[in-house]
Amino acid sequence: MAKIVVLGAGIAGHVAASHLRRKLNKEHEVVVVSPNSNYQWIPSNIWVGIGRMKPQDILFPLAPLYAKKHIDYKQAKAVSFHPEGDQDQNRPYVMVEYVSEGNKGNKEKVTYDYLINATGPKLNFEATEGLSPGKNKAHSVCTYTHAQEAWNALEGLIEQMKQGKKIKILIGTGHAKSTCQGAAFEYILNVEQELRRHNVRDKAEITWISNEFNLGDFGMDGMLMSYGSNIMKSSEMVGMVFEDRNISWILGAGVNKVEDGVAHYENLDGEQKQESYDFAMLIPSFSGHGFKAYDRTGMDITDKLFRGFMIVDADYTPKPYEEWSVQDWPETYQNPSYPNIFAPGIAFAPPHSISKPRKSKNGTDITPAPPRTGMPSGITAKLVADNIIEMIKQSNKELHHKGSMGNMGAACIASAGFGMTTGSGISITTYPIVPDYQKYPDTHGRKLGKTFGSIGLAGHWLKLALHYAFIYKAKMKPFWWLIPE
Amino acid sequence: MTRRISKYKRFMMMNPIVQFFKFIYLSIKVLLVVAGGHGGTRSA
DSSP, X not given: OOEEEEEOOSHHHHXXXXXXXXXXXXXXXXXXXXXXXXXXXXXXXHHHTTTSSOGGGSEEEHHHHHHHTTOEEEOEEEEEEETTOOSSOOSOEEEEEEOSTTSTTOEEEEEOSEEEEOOOOEEXXXXXXXXXXXBTTEEOOSSHHHHHHHHHHHHHHHHHHHTTOOEEEEEEESSTTOOOHHHHHHHHHHHHHHHHHTTOGGGEEEEXXXXXXXXXOTTTTOOEEEETTEEEEHHHHHHHHHHHTTEEEEOSOEEEEEETTEEEEEOTTOOEEEEEOSEEXXXXXXXXXXXXXXXXXXXXOHHHHEESEEOOSSOOOOOOGGGOOGGGSOSXXXXXXXXXXXXXXXXXXXXXXXXXXXXXXXXXXXOOOOOOOSHHHHHHHHXXXXXXXXXXXXXXXXXXXXXXXXXXOEEEEEEEEOOTTTOEEEEEEESXXXXXXXXXXXXXXXXXXXXXXXXXXXXXXXHHHHHHHHHHHHTTOTTGGGSOO | OOOOSOHHHHXXXXXXXXXXXXXXXXXXXXXXXXXXXXXXXXXX
């Protein structure tokens, strides 16, 4: 009998727990530890942020589902890792602290045979002075509550625009090393379309601000893609859409301070500049949670488990951009020091960025961090679950299930406006996620055909279909496992 | 504002009948890319 503890119930944690429970018989214990009481389908936060969906449309409570599926659920947050146990406890454990009413603040040693750290990122708003959701007229769509607050603010401004007020909207990244440009990209296009729907588009000046060097970088060094019968750079496609929608842009911008209606940033020329706004949505940087780890004697071994995010089977040797390769990226997401610990999804420490690193003339790093959200999170979580199942069933030490982001495809179905007949979506697929310049030297490291873009109403339908399909899957309804990650 | 998408192209992008077939095509293509397998890179 084995006990598998999953930390986190986001996309990666929930996928791992679901597959473990389906494939392991009931003598094995699956425990999920998450401070969140709800599962949320994060990609649809965009639509909450424009008032076209309610938070309850994109979430459901975890406790009833887990009770029904025989998954033990603790509404608690991880505090520290003890992979060797301690003087009183022989088994490895995670110290957790309950956050639910009734036992709030109580701590428990949750022992495990296998541990999946799927805690995702900490939304590091503190890294940018003055950036806090709902303050200084700057918002976020990183959670459904943030998205709802953003919509409340935007709705108020739309009413003012109807009275004739002109406003400035600033959307993009709120830190020099933010990731998730895709979410901000979706949001700016959705906001633009909503303003047109409310007949106030002419009252708003909309600006994209980003730490990307080029438009369409998305933290993935941009891409060369098939677009109809043409081959197009992602920068050209995004530029075309922005120009067509009258959205201006500021690139290579590391936002470092936010005041009431003013974003301060440094650009790659080392200039300190500022941009005023009446409404902003700025994605913060992501960081690890700052977990500590201790060995059996109580000595701090955090360095063996974490470098911000969790250390896995990546090559972390520092080397220049020219020497980076897909082989640097992890394949099994297993911690090298403790083989019974894994970190799929955003929780693993990437070996380096995917985009070419750039510094300002003052030496400030202004480079998008690598994205690991959505499909890669689900795929890596499933392969981690499959490897653990094999280890349990076959006492197998060798891991057969592998999934490097350098040998994995991903789809980004970016909403560009909501509406069954008026909506739009920009569908982009990429293969591989991390460009393999040796394998595909003439096509910017990607395989054309598998890397393509498409714009139109069908993209919106596809995004909506994925919304319903993935919530169905997450609720573990009949044959949920047939829907791929 | 600079018009970058022609009227014809916009019509094609927003025509529900054209887009219905595009939806089927995209669904299959996305499925093939995403569910088309993944693996390691070091032994390749």
